[in-house]
């Protein structure tokens with residue numbers, strides 16, 4: 082049994098839902114992200130948010146998977162601050178929806194000034210509505226710098242680190258994120274971010290508190306079954322079943338339940 | 350929580366996989382050398398070979414240190430995003446400038 086707390090199902094097929102259910106997935110959370118091209122209007126985001134709050138929960142439910150979501154405009158689309166502000170203005174109308182857990186995945190992409198501005202406005206929106214925050218940290222060479230800029234912005238705006246998950250941590254960022262009191266997510270990707278083996282190494286080196294794993298499956302090279310593969314890696318090394326359950330089910334449930342809106346069946 | 354495996358077990362589980370990865374890396378560098386434009390270099394390949402020094406230095410936390418070597422260590426936001434993607438390493442001269 083597992084929860085995949087970061088997966089972009091709008092880019093995946095119904096067959097993926099079926100395979101995830103067979104592998105033990107009982108609940109997922111889907112952050113808003115970049116479509117691979119820039120959406121041209123706020124109306125485009127409105128339609129995307131309808132897909133995240135209406136269509137996907139119904140598609141997931143067919144396979145016994147509870148679907149939840151996070152809303153935002155992705156940092157990759159933050160250079161156009163005007164459009165970003167229009168999108169921010171429509172988010173509150175979707176907060177009524179009982180499967181919206183918070184604001185995400187917000188953060189930085191290339192660590193630019195406009196990205197910082199849009200990040201700060203997202204943080205303010207989350208704090209105003211007392212919402213959880215899911216943070217995307219930049220890719221590859223930009224991750225280290227971006228992770229620190231994001232944590233500073235969150236601290237400066239008074240966000241409670243216990244209500245923020247900083248995602249896509251790797252060996253060079255995990256310690257700082259945990260030491261500052263945030264939750265941390267490891268994304269399991271075939272080529273970039275963490276492999277299931279490196280994620281297992283990071284658990285062995287940094288412990289299992291406030292740390293989870295996700296597939297971040299999307300339209301790129303990614304694997305919607307990455308979480309059960311990491312469970313299998315931990316099992317293969319002889320880790321206890323309770324450890325495996327903690328990182329792939331208990332930890333996400335504990336963090337996400339702070340929203341008051343998360344539900345995952347507790348079944349065998 | 351530590352690693353429950355013995356050294357022997359780690360080698361049993363992972364040796365062949367990583368043997369193949371070393372061969373892939375060796376073949377990649379051979380391929381790069383055989384490519385046209387003799388003498389030309391690429392900052393990403395330079396970054397890769399620079400990382401091998403850390404891999405072989407016998408000190409702990411190699412993965413963290415390799416990622417740090419490939420990271421942008423500047424601390425201020427840049428004026429404008431020049432592109433959406435990332436390249437995987439910083440040019441050596443940019444690392445020296447910091």
Ligand SMILES: [Zn+2]
Pocket residue numbers: 087089112114186217297
């Ligand atoms: Zn994502």
